[in-house]
Amino acid sequence: RPAFTLAECLELGLEQAAAARNAERDAQIAGARIGQVRAQVLPELTAKGSYTRLDEVAAFEFDGASYEMGRADNYAASLEASQLLYSGGSVGAALQAAKLYRGAAQARVRAVDNELARDVRTGFNDILLADEQVRVQAASLAQLEDLLAQAESRFRQETAAEFDVLTARVKVANHRPLLIAARQRAELARAAFRNLVQLEPADFDLIGELAFEPVERPLEDWQAQGAAQRPELIELRQHLGMREADVRSEKGGFLPQIRAFANYAGNDPESGSARDEWEWGWNAGLSAEWDVFDGLLRKNRVREKQLDLDKARESLADFERQVALEIQTHWLELRQAAETVAASRETVELAERSLAIARTRYENGLATNLDYADANLALSVARLTRLQALHDHMNALARLQQASGEGWETGETP
Numbered sequence: 246r247p248a249f250t251l252a253e254c255l256e257l258g259l260e261q262a263a264a265a266r267n268a269e270r271d272a273q274i275a276g277a278r279i280g281q282v283r284a285q286v287l288p289e290l291t292a293k294g295s296y297t298r299l300d301e302v303a304a305f306e307f308d309g310a311s312y313e314m315g316r317a318d319n320y321a322a323s324l325e326a327s328q329l330l331y332s333g334g335s336v337g338a339a340l341q342a343a344k345l346y347r348g349a350a351q352a353r354v355r356a357v358d359n360e361l362a363r364d365v366r367t368g369f370n371d372i373l374l375a376d377e378q379v380r381v382q383a384a385s386l387a388q389l390e391d392l393l394a395q396a397e398s399r400f401r402q403e404t405a406a407e408f409d410v411l412t413a414r415v416k417v418a419n420h421r422p423l424l425i426a427a428r429q430r431a432e433l434a435r436a437a438f439r440n441l442v443q444l445e446p447a448d449f450d451l452i453g454e455l456a457f458e459p460v461e462r463p464l465e466d467w468q469a470q471g472a473a474q475r476p477e478l479i480e481l482r483q484h485l486g487m488r489e490a491d492v493r494s495e496k497g498g499f500l501p502q503i504r505a506f507a508n509y510a511g512n513d514p515e516s517g518s519a520r521d522e523w524e525w526g527w528n529a530g531l532s533a534e535w536d537v538f539d540g541l542l543r544k545n546r547v548r549e550k551q552l553d554l555d556k557a558r559e560s561l562a563d564f565e566r567q568v569a570l571e572i573q574t575h576w577l578e579l580r581q582a583a584e585t586v587a588a589s590r591e592t593v594e595l596a597e598r599s600l601a602i603a604r605t606r607y608e609n610g611l612a613t614n615l616d617y618a619d620a621n622l623a624l625s626v627a628r629l630t631r632l633q634a635l636h637d638h639m640n641a642l643a644r645l646q647q648a649s650g651e652g653w654e655t656g657e658t659p
Contacts, residue, residue, distance in 0.1 A: 248450040251369050254442050258365045259358055261443040268350075268357040275347035282343040285336045286329060294322045316513065320523075323510035330531075333500030334493055342490035349483035355650075356476035363647035367640045368438040373455050374636040375431035378629060382424040385625040388600075389417045389618065395607075396614055409614045416618045455635040457586050460642060464576045467649045471572045474650030478568060481561045488554040495547045501535035568648065575645040582638035589631035596624040 249257075297319040329336065393413040399405030439447070472478065511525035536543065603620035606612035645651075 246448045246450060247446050248452050249444070250452045251366065254369055254438075254451075255362055255365050257444065258361050258442045268354040272347065272350040272354050275343070275350035279340070279343040279347055282336070282339045285332075286340070288326055288328045291325045291327075292323070293325070294320075296320055319513065321510070321512040323508060325506065325508045327504050327506040329502070329504050331501070331503040333497030333502065335495075335497030335502075338490040338494035338497060342487045342494065345483045345486040345490065349480045349487070352476045352480035352483060356480065359476060359647045359650065363643050364441055365438075366643035368434070368441055369451060369453065370455070370636050370639045370643070371434045372431070372438055372451055373453055374632055375427065375434045376451075377455060377632045378427045379424070379431050381625055381628045381632070382420070382427045385621055386417065386420045386424050388621045389413070389420055392607075392614055392617055392621070393417050404610075413614050413618070455632060455639065457583070457635055457638060458642075459583065460579060464573060467572050467576055467645060468569050470651065471568050471649035472565065475568050475648070476650055478561070478564060478650075481557070481564055485554070485557045485561055488550065488557045491550045492547065492554055495543065495550050498536065498543045498546075501533050503531060503533045505529075505531055571648045572645065575641055575648055579638060579641040579645055582634050582641050585634035586631065586638055589627065589634050592627045593624075593631050596620070596627040600624045 299315065299317050299319070302315050302317050393410070393416075396405055396409045396413040400407060400410045435449070438444075439449075507527065507529040509525065509527040511523045513523055600617075600620040600623075603612055603617045607614060607617040
């Protein structure tokens with residue numbers, strides 16, 4: 246069956262996840278909006294053509310003769326160019342807002358990628374932990390089954406009481422559900438991870454291990470990095486700039502809008518005229534439009550945009566505090582897990598020595614099977630505690646990196 250590394254899973258997740266693909270589409274939509282706003286400052290060229298068929302051509306009589314005033318079939322064509330010269334700063338503010346929107350969309354892409362990378366990392370670690378838990382529970386059950394076999398052998402040889410056999414059987418029976426539960430957790434972890442990364446094979450292996458990598462960076466460094474690099478904060482700052490541009494754009498409506506225009510038009514000559522060819526002519530000029538009074542509509546729009554700006558400032562300040570708290574939480578989780586890892590290392594070594602001694606004593610008739618089973622249980626608990634601490638440390642680091650906007654090892658900077 247296929248096997249995947251963490252880097253391969255990250256790459257697959259970023260390529261196939263629906264959230265990442267939609268974020269990329271949002272960035273493309275932002276680019277299209279910039280083009281729409283930029284079109285307002287570029288010249289406009291309009292071509293028109295028309296044909297009119299008259300039911301009855303007007304005519305008048307003179308000196309006994311009838312003269313038609315026009316044609317039944319009438320054609321006209323024109324070409325008009327116009328250019329916005331001044332808009333009170335509204336178009337410039339709108340263009341700036343569109344560019345800020347694209348920056349916000351790009352920040353959203355990075356935020357989605359960061360969250361996806363965090364989820365892939367933690368899901369990867371969850372599978373590693375579940376697999377290790379299965380191995381520990383299986384090894385512990387094997388030890389108990391070996392103890393049961395020895396107890397039954399001694400009972401047949403009449404060197405052990407029936408109580409020892411019954412106790413060993415109970416220990417084995419009680420431990421089997423723990424192994425079954427561990428296998429189920431491993432299966433569920435794989436199913437969730439397969440759905441997250443959209444892996445094709447139903448059965449797969451992961452190449453990796455639960456390992457401890459000490460992190461010595463102080464909390465202040467993580468928080469400073471988060472304040473500068475967290476994509477959600479960058480997105481909110483872009484939105485704040487957009488609100489400021491909206492206010493300037495609305496205020497630009499208090500000033501006139503000036504356009505330059507030029508027109509070149511022609512139409513077929515009237516019936517009875519001295520010319521048979523089309524008549525063409527041109528005109529050019531400037532137009533100014535100024536809303537002198539609009540019933541205070543513009544004033545209230547500016548007020549609305551200003552309130553949106555105040556809300557954006559408050560949202561940014563509130564989220565900055567949330568980011569600082571989130572980083573502190575994950576940093577404390579990381580430190581606690583590191584301390585547990587350090588403490589559990591010696592505990593596992595002591596438990597292994599204790600089980601070896603208990604086995605030797607039991608085989609020599611100096612200890613009961615209960616002593617041996619207790620030592621086996623203590624070793625399993627110590628190993629599981631250490632594995633959980635390693636898992637928690639790796640996941641806390643993944644969450645801390647996401648909370649601070651740090652990249653991941655995919656060969657490129659997010």
